[in-house]
Amino acid sequence: MSKIICTLDACTVINLILIDEEDYLLKKLSLVDLHLAEKVFYEINRNISKEITTSEYESKDIDQVLTYFRQKRVLDDVITTEFGKNYFAKIKNITNYSKLNGEFYSVALSMYLSRFKSQKVFFYTDDIPAKVEFKEFYNVQQIGHIADSVDFLMMIYWLDDNFRVKELDRFLDNLHSRYATERKLFLSELRAFYESKLNERNNRNQLKRIRELSVIINHLNNADYLKFKQSFSGMTSLYPEISRLLKKYKLVFESSSMSYNITEKIIAYREKIKVDKIYKLMDLCD
């Protein structure tokens, strides 16, 4: 039986690494036919050290994990050798997507894999805005499906007879904690930034900007993430230095959209798996 073809985005891979316990999930990745875009691996390599403190991971552990993902990398040259050197420019044109980031290259890789292997491809990303942006392209081109870490964990669960519901719940819990912690850390840094601006204010013009920042922080404090996102986008023009926080806490911004919030999905799915059985192959046999 052929395996399900998957590509993972950098944020999804980093989430999996951080929520994993003793390589439990890493070992399960052999259940799928996993591919990573070259750019995605580059992003993982660049960002993983910022996410992991030395007290939590030994450097040799993370090297082993990265070695595994390096083996799943598909070099851009491999694709352009088959489809020509203009392939990525073509995809950029078709998708009308302006950034050359991991999400873009994952989509390009998915297209390549779907046509080359004549199979549907699952692309897993926790960048919800990117997911929304590429959804139509995926559907129209019949490449496959775009989903997120929650969906990936659910799929791994039913693929593996030994993966128990209790363990699935534990990893969903770890994933929820990851997002909740990032949000909390972001709120703390944003407050500290606000307080530093309070101390710096020495003219009336600054007061207006500080007032706006205070309102934005209140949205986050009140867990009103939609209002927060809507109002935060104007902040970088008022405080250019805040773009550092935007980059550092990308996860907070990418985890929700107008109609979707990954932490709410995790909570909902954790409830669902208590009530609804997720059927594995053997569950369906008499």
Added chain:
Amino acid sequence: MTSFSDKFKLTTNPFRMTPGVQDSELVWAGFEDVKRRLESRIKRSTRIQNSSLVLNWGEYGSGKTHAARFFSKNEELVRLKVEADAKSIPYSVVIQLPKGRNAVFSIYKSIIDQINIEKVRNDFEGGKERIIEFIEAISNNNHVEAVLKAFFNEGVDRQLLMKYLYGVISNSELKKLNEFGILRPFDDESDYTKFLSNLFSCLTYEKRIYSCFIIWIDEFEDISVLNNSNIDRINNFIREIFDNTPNNLLVFLNLTQSAQISVEDLSQYMHESVNSRIKDRINFELPTEELFKNYLADLLAQFRVGTDTNKFYPFDEVVVNNIITELGDVSLRKFNETLSLLLELSDLDEKYPINMEVYEEYRADIIY
């Protein structure tokens, strides 16, 4: 240009917008009820043996962190010891609830960071033999016993011992500690918990040197962002610390209420074995008008230069009343922010005292 103190009869801008760090910045103003309740808890712990767990809860900016730092000042600990007629002062540390995976090790490290081995050894110099006897009596673990004895032993190199306690000692350095009975590193949560609880007991032995050990755990609301495994770890740690330190330990949990977690939600994150140990819940409630005004008068008095018949000088009382009404239900931090801003604007524009005319001019800038 007239000086700040001449204009406003204040030594400096007294309105802090973040909790102070240096002792000179840590003053207490108003809020007598909360102060009295915290003092009562601390004084009780200096006099009686029973260990206690207390929950402090309130909105963001209500003064919980400030309380932790204020009551950890040596000057305050001495005052409380005198008022309680206790044998000795408490040892107080302030830590934050960790958010990472190794929660127990993080708590352990934060506490060790604030214990000065050199000072402790000096303090216990006269009673070395008694403390050794005590360690042998309370410890049921040879390894922890050996480490504790080394802690109080001047003959054990302090730097080496600190490396050991932080878990960064090399194998060759560990060999130097073998003669003191230390044969292996601490390697699990049980080691950290046992060591800490026995250390607390030693430090407060017969209340001779320290009457009690106080731990303020700040940002306790962060328990809601942890996964179940770490929530269990935190609960187990608290339960075991109290099980193994039945005497002379006082723990304050500072919990900030928010949209994510309220004090009612706490039972979701706290095991019954820990919840049931909470002796008192102190509410750092949103201040009423009266509380705000008492606070303001008291604070200004502590920074006063000279005298004034108006206890709110440089603010007219009618301005204070208006600010309180306009702000509505806000935290103390917000109140401080507003008054600080008003004072700064007045200072910039040389407009004082701050009457209604001045207030109206700045109102749109400061009320939001």
